[in-house]
Amino acid sequence: MAEGWVLSGALALATPPEGAQAPSTLFNLLPIALIFLVFYFVLFAPMRRREKKHREMLAAVKPGDKVITSGGIHGTVTGIDGDIVQVRIADQVKIQVERNAIADRRSEG
Helix, strand or coil: CHHHHHHHHHHHHCCCCCCCCCCCHHHHHHHHHHHHHHHHHHHHHHHHHHHHHHHHHHHCCCCCCEEEECCCCEEEEEEEECCEEEEEEECCEEEEEEHHHEEEEECCC
């Protein structure tokens, strides 16, 4: 049985008979190109859409919005100064976080 595997492997590596053409380089690269296309549509495109949506959400944060930070802290935005967002997490308790630290925003109400 092992001899059959060796023989078929040797035939696969053998040069084509005279008069027959070897497969083109483009034909050999086609499977690799297809793999990259699948990776793009399955992994990279959805990731880019998520990142774009997150950037838009961060730009739309305004005072009064309820937010959740990437550390899991829930609070209400009370002020914004550039990239620093002041978040009230309890009565008389306010913290300052980077705008990028906001993971999710819940509209007022």
